[in-house]
Amino acid sequence: MTQTFSIQESQKLQLEPLKIPQRLLLGPGPSNAHPDVLQAMNTPPVGHLDPAFLALMDEIQALLRYVWQTENQLTIAVSGTGTAAMEAAVANVTEPGDVVLVGVAGYFGNRLVDMAGRYGADVRTITKPWGQVFKLEELRNALSTHRPAILALVHAETSTGARQPLEGVGELCREFGCLLLVDTVTSLGGVPIFLDEWGVDIAYSCSQKGLACPPGASPFTISSRALEKVTRRKNKVENWYLDMTLLGKYWGSERVYHHTAPINMYYALRESLRLISEEGLANCWQRHQKNVEYLWNSLEDIGLSLHVEREYRLPTLTTVCIPSGVDGKAIARQLLIEHGVEIGGGLGELAGKVWRVGLMGFNSRKENVDTLIEVLRKVLPN
Ligand SMILES: Cc1ncc(COP(=O)(O)O)c(C=O)c1O
Structure with a gap:
């Protein structure tokens, strides 16, 4: 006997087409997206393995290297907001038991603490009143005390408006044999960044601030030094979606299907980066x-x-x-x-x-x- 189901018509909504106020x-x-970026977003989607789309992914990688001033091969966009790229950064380089030292001088430093703890890190903190930044000497003392595997800092603390100077921090991290992970969500595109010169190993950002793009495709980059730690891991990265050993095969020459990229978001990101490059x-x-x-x-x-x-x-x-x-x-x-x-x-x-x-x-x-x-x-x- 076939069972019959009836549609709950009472659940239906009678709505007008979308109307959102201008802000x-x-x-x-x-922040407001550039009109050209919104225009690019309107381009009809192609397949995520279409040669035209793969070429666009290569352009995004090259443009991201430019805005970050890095030569890192694995420089990509994560499908998701800045938090997804942040989680990608933490998840890939953190192994259970790793000492992760986080500079906390605001809300997003605390988010890094929470995330690293969830991936099994032995989290230590160095703190400052909200609105202040860490001096090199303070970082040196904390590195010497905690001897972490990773030092995590927020370059632009959005909760306080403070810019953490990064000159010399990468050198310190090399001296103490640790990786440097930096949140550049509110700095990329608007604040001078020299990722390679500063010796930053892992960085992430978002699309909706300095890049003048809607939220949804978030820059991520990792140095070969940090990637070695990822490939030496004893266990797989705990987060499948954000595992760079898998994502790297989609963004790299192998082009292995990983997930269906949000095609139009990537059109938008490419256009926003192109505009910065043009300027x-x-x-x-x-x-x-x-x-x-x-x-x-x-x-x-x-x-x-x-x-x-x-x-x-x-x-x-x-x-x-x-x-x-x-x-x-x-x-x-x-x-x-x-x-x-x-x-x-x-x-x-x-x-x-x-x-x-x-x-x-x-x-x-x-x-x-x-x-x-x-x-x-x-x-x-x-
Ligand atoms: C410094 C910082 N890190 C991380 C995030 C998280 O980004 P999203 O809200 O795009 O997920 C934000 C968001 O404002 C931020 O300002």
Whole structure:
């Protein structure tokens, strides 16, 4: 006897076609995608093993090496957001029992601690108040105390707006025989990075900030030194989807099927990287620096103060102290609902204390600073 099933018509929704309000995204990310990137995303998908797509993957690899200033062969995009690339970084190089030393001076340092612990690492931390950075000498002392297999640092701590200097850290790591893993989620494309010169072994990023692309395809790179550790592993990488020994065969010359790549996201990433290459990396970094300095001066002109010491401020993300007596959440909501401008609130220790203003990728423009200042003047109490 055949069983019959009836459709629950009551579950059906009668909706209008998608309509999303236009926003100026000046928060910690995502930032507005470049119009050319959105246009590229509209290109009809081809197969993930189509020669045209494979050629595009090669272009993404080459362009990523340029924006990161690295020669690393295994430089790819992970299908997922920045967290997926972060997890790929941690999962591949961490073996159970490895001592992993994490520099924690904000929310994303803590996320690295949590992740490394889940992959069985013996996690140690070196900490700083949120908004400060580690000095070389402090890192040396911590390396000497903990003798880790991996040192993990956040180059651009999005929760605080602080830029961790990396010059000399790779040399220290070599001296102590450990790998250097760096989060460049809020720095790639907007903050000077010289991955190879700085001796960084593993790095990851995202698409939705400095690259001016929607979220979903996230840069990942690993040095041959770190890859040796991956190939020497006693056990397989615990995460199948993010295992570089498998992913490397899809992105490398073998072209072995691994997963169906989000084709249109990769179109978008390729276009966003092409645009940076067209502008020139140095020009792109200078544009971010020039516009953020204009932002800092403009914010100070309207009586606001900034959380991070000038020398260590990020060109991509600025933390602004919420004046006492002001309801930071209410102001941010008013900016969004009444003026279509998004800024972020504080995370963790800085919740309720700062706003986070991003000027990243396509959004790093003078007119966006002017718009923000104009609307802030309207909503802030006199
Ligand atoms: C420093 C840092 N690391 C990791 C992530 C995680 O990236 P995603 O939110 O794209 O998963 C973020 C997100 O903002 C970040 O700022």
